[in-house]
Amino acid sequence: MEMESSTSSTATGGIRNNFLTVICILTFLGSSWGIIKAVRQYVTADYAAHIGSEVINDVKDQVNQQEKNVPDFVQQIMGSVARDMTPDFLRKLAIFSFIANLLTLSGAILMWNLKKFGFYLYILGIIVLVAGPLAMGKLVGAIGASILGFIGVIFIVMYAVNLKQMDQKA
Numbered sequence: 001m002e003m004e005s006s007t008s009s010t011a012t013g014g015i016r017n018n019f020l021t022v023i024c025i026l027t028f029l030g031s032s033w034g035i036i037k038a039v040r041q042y043v044t045a046d047y048a049a050h051i052g053s054e055v056i057n058d059v060k061d062q063v064n065q066q067e068k069n070v071p072d073f074v075q076q077i078m079g080s081v082a083r084d085m086t087p088d089f090l091r092k093l094a095i096f097s098f099i100a101n102l103l104t105l106s107g108a109i110l111m112w113n114l115k116k117f118g119f120y121l122y123i124l125g126i127i128v129l130v131a132g133p134l135a136m137g138k139l140v141g142a143i144g145a146s147i148l149g150f151i152g153v154i155f156i157v158m159y160a161v162n163l164k165q166m167d168q169k170a
Contacts, residue, residue, distance in 0.1 A: 034101030096132030
């Protein structure tokens with residue numbers, strides 16, 4: 001009776017466990033998709049801003065037609081989102097997203113090959129993904145950054161569990 005191996009060999013001759021293999025593959029997929037999405041977001045920023053503004057204006061009209069008083073904070077949020085939906089802002093978000101996903105993808109490739117430096121590159125990517133939009137001070141970016149940052153922290157913890165098997169060399 002043969003037992004299935006719970007490890008994989010790397011190009012550098014090290015052994016990568018299945019857990020690290022799976023989270024690296026998930027990062028390859030997620031970061032690659034993030035890069036594609038960022039390029040698309042950059043190219044279509046004018047159209048997205050136009051559609052986003054129309055949708056916000058429609059929602060504002062519907063809220064204003066309500067018989068009940070709408071809380072001020074809801075109107076402030078809608079106003080903030082409407083002001084944030086500019087092509088310039090969307091392009092800046094796309095640039096931050098592109099850089100962050102490139103960093104996380106590069107980090108995952110290095111960790112795939114059991115290079116510890118990849119872990120720190122991955123962390124830098126998550127920091128860029130979260131801090132970039134937050135630094136711009138826009139509500140839309142902050143909400144997205146918070147969600148992606150939470151997922152990023154989960155992956156950082158999962159990668160940290162595997163640091164022992166990675167070497168010190170880049």
